[in-house]
Amino acid sequence: MSKFYIGIDIGSTSAKTIVLDENKNIIERILLPTGWSSKETSEIILKKLNELNFNVGNSTIVATGYGRVSVSFANKAVTEITCHGKGANYLFGSNTPSVGVNDDKAIDNNLLIIDIGGQDTKIIQVENGSVVDFLMNDKCSAGTGRFLEVMSNALNLKMDELCDMASKGSDTHISSLCTVFAESEVISLIGRGEKRENIAFAIVDSIIKKVCQQAQRLYKPNMKVCLTGGLSEFKYISDSLGKELKTEVYAKKDGRYAGAIGAALMGFI
Amino acid sequence: MDNSEFHYFIIFDTYEEAMAMHDDLDKSSITNKISPAPLDLVSGVCCGVSLMIMPSDKEVIDKYLQKTNLKYMKFVKAERTFKPKRDRYC
């Protein structure tokens, strides 16, 4: 019977699961909302894995994310920083087939990973596959996915619609970094009759600036910048980050699973 | 200490008495640890220093306390587990 390497990343908004085969190929992805109990979510994941005939007993399971301690059937728990580093290196590093235009092996061994998560934003520097430095935003939702979520709710838009609209807007700014104050700012912009496109622009612009401010602390021109996490699906976000950092920001479809991929890879160690 | 869900505590009037018994128990190779007294369980007054005993040593301690001339106030059972990954410090 074949052995599987399973990574489970229980984040604040969604739970990501990745199954790798013995050759480190991704053979399954499971995405679930975290819900109110990470323990219950982990049990649902276990059930799904069993339904999909992945022999859990014969697999190595590594949990990560803030809910990592709730995954009782995991063989070990590793922090999301390490896992995101490993996962991003799998997706963007030099050990994978080339991605992007300016493919250069040297730069592929020196990654700067931006992960905009639900409750925190991580900037991780990875050299030759290992984390060498990292930053995490403080206990505040400014510059996190939660900020965008709250704001898009205020505008009654879905994330993709928000990005779409933002790309057509310009010239409006939100000055508050605090999510609560920024929300009332957005509401007063709506009240003033500002175009929705411009408000959407201001919202995305605000988070991009905040995230880049953090990223600048570790960024050097010889680094390849990669976006992971749920927002990596939106090209407008990675493009805007790139514009602000004045470099290309790479993103991939599996970016959301970076933490889970990294966790699965930790099973090989 | 072990992972038992409860432990026994020997309570004293003064810390000098507690330390005297601690030394004596150590000499007799009976496991005991200096612990803040579970004040909430002790009606009346005692000093803050108590000795914590493993449940598995209860019989040994009973015998010891019958024989000893050293002073102590009483012997109480308290629920106590150790969670090293603690978040609240006081």
Next chain:
Amino acid sequence: MADRHEMWKSLGMNIEQHDVLCSVLPGAVGDVFMSQKNRPKGMEFWDMVVADVHGIRPAELIEEQKKGRKVFGTFCVYVPDEVIIACNGIVTGLCGGSQFWVPDGEAVLPKNTCPLIKASVGARLGKTCPFFRIADMYVGETTCDGKKKAYEILGEDVPMYVMDVPQMKRPEDIERWAHEIALFAKKVEEFTGVKLTVENLKKAIHIINEKRKAMQRVYDTRKNKTLPISGRDSLLMTQISFFDDPERCATMCNKLADELEERVKNNVSVVDAGTKRILVTGTPLAIPNWKLHNIIETTGAAVVCEEMCTGTRYFENLVDENINSLEEGFKALANRYMKTNCACFTPNTGRIDDIKRMVKEYNVDGVIDCNLKFCCLYDTEKFSVGRALKEANIPVLQLETDYTDTDAEQLRTRIGAFVEMLNK
């Protein structure tokens, strides 16, 4: 005689609230200290003190007060204990390290004040700490703006004397500090009724030097690859040294050092070989603030040194004992105290040199630079500390925290990731 409640009542304490504080102690001490494996036997003294932390020492202080001695409460390692000891006074540290006291402090202070100041003011005004009740006089100092203003508030409730600590370290500043110590000495003489002489000052300098040497001996054993004592236990020793009688403190530290040196010889370590060694630097960790050490040491690493006021800054450097006049004594004191590198000075590059030196001395794998929230001085200094360590290829993690438990998981993630990074 063990009726602590009577003693606390006589000190005018809020017994009901104080009982709430005491009720957390058994669990906290049990989890942080008693759950550790293979602790040095010498820690029993500190276990005893902490078990009855508001009983044993306060009772002793009250007995001494009955004999006419005065108790001085201090908040900073810049206040020269020697002058107080020489005049037959007693020194007790007063820094608050518990979240329990913070709300009472916030009743009079802005919320965005550092928790150490809020807790200290709250402990006094909330009447929930015997040390804050016992001290006959508080001695403050001008090492930060928050403290300066807080002393004005405390001064309305208790006799308060504030020492003006210089902000720079030019020769004229050191001279000025010697003068400031002379002024303080006058106040102490007046308050204790004991005249300061070359003889009693010399003796006091010797006592405090011996205490410093004994603490250094304990720390020296932590420099070995075989780690004979945990960071948590060392921290407890240091925290309690601020409250204890200095001669007994020296005796107990020396006794502990004897055992630790023996452990090193016999290869008795409290951690597995290869456990990553952390130096913590930043703002002080006043008792019972064990948060950072406990998280680090339950995340697979060990704390081997504290470059902090509750650490090396307290005992490194000795005072010259060879003095022939009071003036020489004040100069000798000023010279020693002005070697302490606090972020309240500008520039403060000496602290960076200290950290880099200690990284070598203590065989450190990584530095955790942590300040209490709203400590503008140490927070700002993080920039130059972080840069200098990175240039020297020393891994560093910079954090900010307070006394609450709300950020514990976030700290665990950051510290966990840092340890994983060091272990790679």
